[in-house]
Amino acid sequence: MDMPANPMKGISLKVASVVVFLCMSTLIKAAGKDIPAGQITFLRSAFAMVPILAFLAMHGQLRDAFRTNDIFGHFKRGFVGILSMGFGFYGLVHLPLPESIALGYALPLMAVVVAAIVLKERVGVYRWTAVLVGLLGVAVISWPRLTLFRSGGLGSAEAMGVLAMLAFGVLGSCAMVLVRKLVQTERTSTIVLYFSLFASIFSLGTLPFGWAALGWQALCLMALAGFCGGVAQLLLTSSYRYADVSTIAPFEYISIVLGLIVGYFLFGDIPTGPMLVGTAIVVSAGIFVIFREHRLDLKRRAELALQPPQG
Template identity: 65%
Template structure:
């Protein structure tokens, strides 16, 4: 990792590639149609992601080692939280304009800061707490016009339910991030990635008795493509962390909103509202500030370790 970290441009390149391919995944899901159950979408996304992940791990000669784990219950917990987050997120994705679904999803890293403080006992000082609350306010600015549809259309309003589902996905995603932080203490990245796809596929099958849609060929192919893209994007994301620090590449996650606006306009005719753009700007600014603070604190911790005398 030390040698790879000297090539941040390569890390940024892989990060941007992961953002682009994740966006292709989301576009495939949205194009597949609004009447496909979220559990069925989640199964395709998880199961077909296994193929590129296995090929990648085989190429790296890391496949057998990736199956070895000392914390299988932890992987089950991460898979359960992740599958619930994906199901809620995919429901929102098919019922909301693409840029709004992406922007509301930016609440997930904000929630991860909250849960890291509450569950892991991490120290979060006033600067980051302020950024978290400002970011959540931005998410509410984006969501509020959709949530007020409950007053007009009752709980049958699909866009209101979609916004609520993405908000719930962000909360569950934040919990999943905290679980990943616990896993990385003892587990390899390849193990976490592989077991997530495996456990998520199994958990998604639980939704089968509740009724899956009979898919036309086009929708089936789009969902298969979404799964393969999800696996490829995960590989690119993993590679990005091999070549650069998290604080270097994390801000490039926010390029997804610019790409999402362009794709949504060209393919689906969606035009972003002023409220959505204002809320997104607030949320992205808060997220970037949190990344900056994490970077500064990391530098301070390194300086403190260098200044500490070695134990005798």
């Protein structure tokens, strides 16, 4: 049964998810740079299951959430998603907070490319242009960090952080395509639950490669970060029940404003000129893609409405 349209509620839930996701990122950065990305991913995924399982149990959906018609599809999504998450966390802890957020905005742009290649979706000249412009913005943000390879070699943490965020975007867009396939047969609760489950299992496999011995403070920060990640995922999922994607997606860009504030006051991150210019380009391209998707969706609905009933 479809939920009644309530755009303001959908927007409120989306904004809340953005704020809680930012809290998650802040807690992870505060825990320190010495925690390996695989360990961060495990702790984030494992503790995220606490609010997810509690939510499903409260709504009587826990038993149904474990029922699936495509366990291999969840396996693939979990594997690709956990790789993306690991790269994203590496970039997060080695780059200024606003910069990692801005580079993360490349994900929906790359998703257009992956959907065109894998799903054979038709992408017009307007969206291709927006994607190219957005990737130009990514290059503007990345270039000052990538030049560190010349002076710092391949060991430059910030330069490697940029490459990690680019890998996060590519793999994350592949994960989005896998999710779009899953939603055709699977419940939202099932997709969310199995991702957290597989993410925990896969990331636990990084234990033999060396995890850091965490003190109580770092462990508490990571546990709280994981809990926030689970809550944010639930808020985000719920937001799509009350409003169209095109309505709530632009509010994702609130995170860059909040990230600039948090980064400055908590971590002393001062935004550079290239970062601000590149971010403006990426955000503009992303909003155009969202607007274009909305227009195309309205056109498809109008065409379907004009078709005569079958039978």
